[in-house]
Amino acid sequence: MTAAVGVRRLGRRSGLVVGLVVLLGLLGSGLATYALHSTAKNRSERAFEQRQTVVAQVVMAELIQYGLALSDLSASLGAQAELTADSFGAIAAPINGQRLPGAAEVGYIVSATDGTAAAVQADWRRRGSAGLTLKTGGAGSGEHYFVVLGRSLTGSTATLGLDLRGTAQAVQALRSARTDGGISTSPTFEVPGFADRYFIMTAPVFATQPAAEAGRFRGWIAMTFSGKEFLGPTPGVIGGDQVSIEFADVSSGRPVTIATWKPGARVDDGMPARVVEIPIPQKQWQLTIRPTVRLLPAAEAWLARGAAAIGGVITLLLALLTATVVTSRDRALRRVDQATAELRDDIERREAVEQQLRRREEELVGFAGVVAHDLRSPLANVIGYADLMAGLDDGAMHEKQRRYLSRVQASAGRMRDLIDDLLAYAMADNTTLRTSEVDLNELVDSIVAERLGSAPAGTSIDCAPLPTACGDPSQLRQVLDNLIGNAIKYTPPDRTAEITVSATAQPDGLSRIEVADRGIGIPESQRSEVFNAFTRAEGSESYPGTGLGLAIVQRIIERHHGTVGVDDNPGGGTRFWFTVPTPAS
Structure with a gap:
């Protein structure tokens, strides 16, 4: 009996040892699996956040491009003393579906009443809109909105003479644009016979020429967009197969899907969708972005499952090994000690791995913060x-x-x-100004040396003696480099760039620095506006630039208590000038 009891006790003890090994193995495997799963989930969320930010920025950049194109058209049409069909065609010629994906038609719209429709029709026929017919029948009394000039961007015929009064969404956008004086976008609407949804973006046209009519409202420039083609494939290309994107109109209070970009990968239902409100224009659009199962590499996505499977196998092997080695007391104790030591080492390694993962996670969190706040x-x-x-x-x-x-x-x-x-x-x-005495001769010489290294052959830069100025050296360098670079850039390819840098003394301890060129010039009517941000002079459309260079120059000079301007250069070109303080004599 005693031996039997001893055997039973030994069996129970062995069972307890085996059970303990199994429990520890499962616990260790579970902890490792949970840590890897949490890390993968956090990485998925950060990757999704990054992808969402990139897609939203790309969409907003595309929308800004649409708005800029419409503003440029509005300004160009307003600068015509008398707008004709030929001048409209020339101004609208650069607009195409590749530059503005989804744009179906661009048209010029004027208002008329039942009593003035005939006169408006005759006037626009005289301006070259041959065959234009304006019909008000059936639309009711009041104001009508007729397309008198147009250009199709899809190869079809422009819808001249169309009265938009019957499309409430379009009328809403036109009235809003005229009242606010800016770009307005209509809610989406359906066209009978077409499965797609459409909307228009419109901007008011105010006269700038002739001077006697400056500021007078003339009409609207409008673009009609096809919803499913809007923005083109760019968001889908940026999102790749990692996210699914839905672009919707929320102006009516409930989202109306305009376009979708769906990859071949399945949407990951384990992570909620992100809704991004597009702040331009009028906060009427939103993006709904959903992650797919390919947001993370497949190997990383299966890492936690692989760890659980490997941990289970290891636990099973340990249990079999323990059951084998506990057949005798001494041998069991030695094997238990060995297994305990191995398990301790394994736990230490796991803790080291977890610490390393935590450090990596902290690094990634910091990195994600930078990404979220830095474009x-x-x-x-x-x-x-x-x-x-x-x-x-x-x-x-x-x-x-x-x-x-x-x-x-x-x-x-x-x-x-x-x-x-x-x-x-x-x-x-x-930026804090670090004012010192700056030798403008040395400053200009270094800029000229750099610019001539990449300038077209034959470029000539003549520098007259320049004074010493009081200012921030780096910012004054930025001003001169910008003006000299513009003088080279805006010289036509068939003309040799000739630049002259000179200076004249001014009252009150100032010096006037001038940078003259023989470039394309700036129309006199636009010289007061070229220093505004995002403003580009007529004729500079084919040259690269963002419209911020001269605005930067103006800011820097104003911080130096100076003034900046531009004059005509006798013989052709422009003469940019600015004033800076000089040391007291």
Whole structure:
């Protein structure tokens, strides 16, 4: 009996030991699996946040481009002393579906009543809109909105003579644009016979020429957009197969889907969708972004499951090994000690791994914070990945895919230039001035040496003796580099760049510095506006730029208590000037 009891006790003890090993193994495997799962989940959320930020920024950049194009058209039409069909065609010629994806038609709209429709029709026929017919029958009395000039961007015939009064959404946008004096977007609407949804973006046209009519309201420039083609493939290309995107109109209170970009990958229901309100224009659009199962690499997504499976196998092996080695008391104790030591080492390794994962998580959290507050970091990712895709292309991509990739690279490059200029624009007003005496001769000589290294052959830069100025050296360098760079950039390709830098003494301890060129020039009517942010003079559309360079110059000079301006250069070109303080004699 005693031996039997001893055997039973030994069996129970062995069972307890085996059970303890199994429990510890499962516990260790569970902890490791939970840690890896939590880390993967956090990485998924951060990756989703980054992707969401990039997609939202790309969409907003595209919308800004639409708005700028519409504003440019409005300004160009307002600058015509008398708008004709030929001048409208020339102004609207650069607009196309590749530059503004989804745009179906651009048209010029004027208002009329039942009593004035005939006179308006005769006037626009005289201006070249041949065959224009304005019909008010059946629309009721009051104000009508007729398309008198137009250009189709899809190859179809422009809808001249169309009365938009029957489309309440369009009328709402037109009235809002006229009242507010800015760009307005209509709610989406359906056109009978078409499955797609449409909307218009419109801007009022105010006369700037002739001077006697300056500020008078003339009409509207409007673009009609096809919802499913709006913004083109850019958001889908940026999102890739990692997110699903839905673009909706919320102006009516409930979301109305306009366009969707759905990858081939399945949506991950384990992570909630993110809704991003697009602040431009009028906060009537929103993006709904959903993650897919490919948000993280497949190997990383299966890491926690693999750890659980491996941990279970290890636990099973340990249990079998323990059951085998506890057949005798001494041998069992030795094996238990060994197993305990191995388990301790395993726990220590697991703790070391967990600490390393926690440190990595803290680093990634810091990195995510930087990404969330710095526009240049996500943009650098976009540019880097686009360049990597272009570099790894071994002929497997289709020509259409290469065009999309090229568009992404070009758009990202323009956005990078815009961000750099925006940062410079902000720093010009916020950076602490470090004033000292600056030898402008040395400053200009170094700028000229740098510029001539990349300037077209034959470029001539003549520098007269310049004074010593009181100011921040880096900011004054930025002013002169900007003006000299513009003088070179805005010289037509068939003309040799000739730049002259000179100075004249002014009262009150100031010096006037002038940078003259023989470039394309600036119309006199626009010289007071070229220093406004995002303003570009007529004729400069084909030259690269963001419209912030001269605004930066103005900010810097005003912080130096000086003034800046532009005059006509006798013989052609422009003469930019600014005043800066000089040391007291």
